[in-house]
Amino acid sequence: MSEHDATATSLRRTPLFETHRALGARLVEFGGWEMPVQYSSILEEHRAVRERAGLFDVSHMGEFYVEGAGAVALLQWLVPNDVARLQVNQALYTQLCRPDGGTVDDLLVYRLADERFMTVVNAGNIEKDWGWIASHATERPDVRLTNAADETGLLALQGPRAEAILQPLTQTPLADIAYYHFHPGTVAGVACVISRTGYTGEDGFELYFPAEHAVGLWNALLAAGQPQGLLPAGLGARDTLRLEAGLCLYGHELTDEITPLEAGLGWTVKLNKDSDFIGRTALEEEKRTGLRRKLVGIEPRDRGIPRAGYPILREDQTLGEVTSGTLSPTLDHPVAMGFVPPADAAVGTELEVAIRGKPVPATIVALPFYKRPK
C-alpha cells in the first residue's frame, strides 16, 4: 500500500471548501486546486447521477468575458468551431488550437448577447488560456477581456431528476431550455446563468453565479434534491461519468500535442467556416493526408483496470497508449480510451492492453460506452 498526501498549502480552494470538508469529503489536488474527489463512494455517487441526480462543485473552472464589436472576430480566430452561428442564449463546445493544430485547451463559449460572450476553460489551464487569448487580442481595441474566474461560482446539477429538483427553485421554465442553451434567471434567490450543459452524459444543468453565493446556493440545491435521492458528487464520479460518456479530459485525450481531429472532435472543427482560425492550415493538412493516430474506445476482456499510460499492444508491438481508463460502474466492466494508428482503429479490432505489465486481450468498441436512454 502506498498513498500520497494532498495537504500542500499552495493549492487553491473554491468558496465551498469548508462545506465539502463538513460533508466529510476526501480532498485531493486537481490541476492546482484542492477539490473533493468523493463524499461517500465514487461508485455510489456515479450511480446517483445515472439514476437520480448528483451535485458537483466545479467552481474551479475558469470564466472569461469577451466583449465588444470585435468579440466575434476574435473568437472566430481563436477557435475552430463557428462562433458566428451561435444564437444569443446558446453555447458551443470547442477548443483553442495552436498553429500546429495541437490543443491549448477545450472550452465552452456562451453567447450572452450579440457582442458579449463567456468562455469556460479548464481549471488547470486558466493562466495558460488567459495568456493565450490576451496575446491574440493585443491589437484589437474593439475587444474587452475580463478574467472572472475568481468571482464566478459554478455548480453542476446532473442526472435524470435534475430538472425536477431545480424547477421549484426558479421561475425560469426549464423545459424551454434546450440542450446547449441557457437562460439568465434566479435560482433560490441567486442570479444565475442557467445552462443545460454538463460533463456526465446525463441531462442536467450548470449554474454560473457570483461566487459569494456559492454556499447558499449549494445548500438550497442539496436540500431540494435530497428527497429525490440527490447526492453531492466529487471529481472521482465526474471522471468515471465523463469517461463512460466518451468525453475528452484535457491532459489525457487532449494536450498541446493532440489535435481535435485525432481526439474524434472533427464535428466541432468547422474548416469551411467564413473566418480563418489558428491551426486551420495544419488541421486541413491533417485531414487531407490522414490522421497519425485516432482516439478509440477499448474494452479489455479480463479483470484489472487499464489506466492512463498503459501500453496498447499487438504481439509485443506497441500501438499506442491508454489515456483514461476505469471500471465502468454502469457497465460493470473495465473501459478505456486511448490512441492507436488509424489502421488499427476500426471497431472490432483485437489488440491487447498491458495492465500492470501483463498483456490482456481487448477489443476496440464504439464511443461512447454509455448513452443515456432518451
Add this chain to the structure above:
Amino acid sequence: MAQTDQPKDLKYAETHEWVRVDGDEATIGISDYAQDELGDVVYLDLPWDDTSGHTLAQGGHFGDIESVKATSELFTPVGGTIVRVNQALKDHAEQVNSDPYGAGWMIVVKMSNPADLDKLMSAKEYTQFLGKPGH
C-alpha cells in the same frame, strides 16, 4: 474517515497490511485506513490458485489491489507459505471496504519465521504511525 482505533489483537506493517496470528498461521489483510484511502475496491489480483506451497519472504509482493482511483501493491508482513486465499474476494472485492478486518481478509500464510512478527507494529504503534506526516 478511517477509524482511529485499530483492532488490538492484530499486528500492522508500515505498508498498511495487518496480521492475525493463530498458532503458526497468519491471516493477512489491509487496514481500515488503507481501504479508506483507496476508496471503492473493485478488483484484487491474488494468487487465487496457489495452494502449491508458494513461499514468500517477509515484505514479499503477494498481489495487487485496484480501486476506482488507484492501483496498489500488497506485501506480506510475515514470510512463509501461502496456504489459503480468500476466494470470495474474486467476485466481492468490496468486502475489503465493508469489513477490512473480517470478510476482507486476503491470504493465510504458514509462517516460516515467527520472529518476523517482532518487526511489526502493535495497534497503538500503528495508530501513532498514522498520525505522523509523510508515512
